Amino acid sequence: MITLDYADRRPIYEQVIERMKDLILLGVLATDEQLPSVRELAMDLSINPNTVQRAYAELERQGVIYCVKGRGNFVAGINALKDKQKEELKPQLLELVKKAKKADMTENEFTELVKQFYSQQ
Amino acid sequence: MITLDYADRRPIYEQVIERMKDLILLGVLATDEQLPSVRELAMDLSINPNTVQRAYAELERQGVIYCVKGRGNFVAGINALKDKQKEELKPQLLELVKKAKKADMTENEFTELVKQFYSQQ
Amino acid sequence: MITLDYADRRPIYEQVIERMKDLILLGVLATDEQLPSVRELAMDLSINPNTVQRAYAELERQGVIYCVKGRGNFVAGINALKDKQKEELKPQLLELVKKAKKADMTENEFTELVKQFYSQQ
Amino acid sequence: MITLDYADRRPIYEQVIERMKDLILLGVLATDEQLPSVRELAMDLSINPNTVQRAYAELERQGVIYCVKGRGNFVAGINALKDKQKEELKPQLLELVKKAKKADMTENEFTELVKQFYSQQ
DNA sequence: GTGGTCTAGACCACA
């Protein structure tokens, strides 16, 4: 279900976090569905269980999944995740707009890019 | 001219790079103007000269400044920098649009945010 | 009679213990009344009988219920339980007061919160 | 500066987190003061650097300290920490009041305990 | 030297 990109500069555990969120957002993993166990996923990806553990712990802290001791990890609500993602996006977009302004890119140019990117795929 | 934010998670050399670009984009540093020397800036900011050196080397690699051996570092063209910034911005915006789509944010919602952020300040 | 919260971070056997105490304190389970059998409750809650067994064993150890071999588990006195709960509460409150002092919260602020929480519902 | 309690059921990293917060709240560690390095503290406490790292990472996530790469960890604002602690305390107190009500402890009894604990030491 | 990530492997509580 998950593939890692070792050319990616970001740490493995962050990639796992992102892919899991994607799988949830795409509906591949439904609410309350069980995730692969720490050891299982570690085996699949040929990485250390500690690294998976770290990713899962962070996902739980963010409220994306919940953990039942001795049972496993499960997907929390998908809608909460979507709202969270939208909120996260705002300050990032603000930064990008600031950068655009500094480089004298007009709002029209910017919006045109948005339109173009939205229509892709 | 430059202030560092130690609470910022990014490394110091990256902050120096960004602030320098800002000063150039804002016109505070004009084309062909001389930058403070590595040692001078390191003193001013109370940081290691290695760190300033690293920032300047990266700025030169990016074509933002140029170095004359024995003379110092100078600002390259401002327009080249602006174009470069605009180009850098595109893949970042693409990523953000992808993220927005995954979270079911519509193009209208997104564009509305852009409009709002553009009109700030 | 009992519902589990899988999003709760605490282990299931602790939740069972707490719910049972609540049922007794609320008078739903009267003194000397028989509790559901280990297997029955495990079935009802779709959990492992070991987990129920563990909860019952702990409740017996605490003197909240008593076990008659071959007959089942029964509720011990409700008043003893109330006294026990009050005693348990004291060191927890002491910890909270210590924490409040460290954060410069005054006794008045604290008592005001208590008043507010007591009047809820 | 810090002592660990191996009889304490809580994990070591949590104990380190709590002690550090105490040191900051007590004013032993002032705002922007540097904390002992990960390796140094690990040596002092005879624990693994990873464990200290985990504690520091959590403290940074909570905004209690901030980290400058290659430089070290530093104390963030003390007032922000105090406010945070006060907020954390509220739901804990609410739980305790609920427990007290279930055990038929009156508000007066409860407030009397608070008074007594506040006057200790 | 400083923190950040990762592996390998152990041991524990919980189910």
Place this chain on the structure above:
DNA sequence: GTGGTCTAGACCACA
């Protein structure tokens, strides 16, 4: 079997 914590030790980026 499941996750949670911890140790020992390596390697990397940053200053």
